[in-house]
Amino acid sequence: EARHLADSFLSMIKDGKADEKTLDELEDAAAFQNISHLPARVKCAVLSWHTLEDALKKKDGEEARK
Template identity: 50%
Template sequence: MDLKSLYQEILNEHNLHPTHKGITENATLTLQGVNPSCGDNIYLQLKIDDNGIITDGSFNGSGCAISQASVDMMLDDIIGQPKEEALRLAGLFMDMIQGKETDDSKIEELDEAASLKNIRTMPARVKCAVLGWRTMKDMLEKNHTEGEGSQSHCDL
């Protein structure tokens, strides 16, 4: 199997059988992420303990295969991590997508999310790929809580 086929398989698996789609009971933080250019719309929920560790997370909403798969992969990467590590991974993901980070050994830290590396060659799809990551970054930096009605808009 070639690399392109493997990446497509990973994307399809996360889109068709997402591990983290649903509701997180007693979520600590909740934020809606919107990509107005194509209609992707997610609600991201995270549960964070007193030590700043992300202990659980989920997403709901609708969107294209790339946005849905990317947020599911992101949750795989950040659950169990301190908030600071989640923010570092978000920065690494953004740098990868924008072509600022090309060191494969660093990109491998993103695990399956690294399969989205070549999205940067499809500018119309970049906002789809970064929606969940941008929403998580906004959420953690601003400590959004459920019921605030806030949104994170996906702009690069």
């Protein structure tokens, strides 16, 4: 679920739009929907989501080695 939310958020920022279902899933994070219109803020908005993705990838890699 976390990976799905991260993908949804990053897609919303990249595309500058999202459907109602995605906005409902993102809950409070949906407030950043129009951040793509503020290029100086995009990096700040996506930093934690990229960090989450990296952590999940690292966890998956560690579990695969077990």
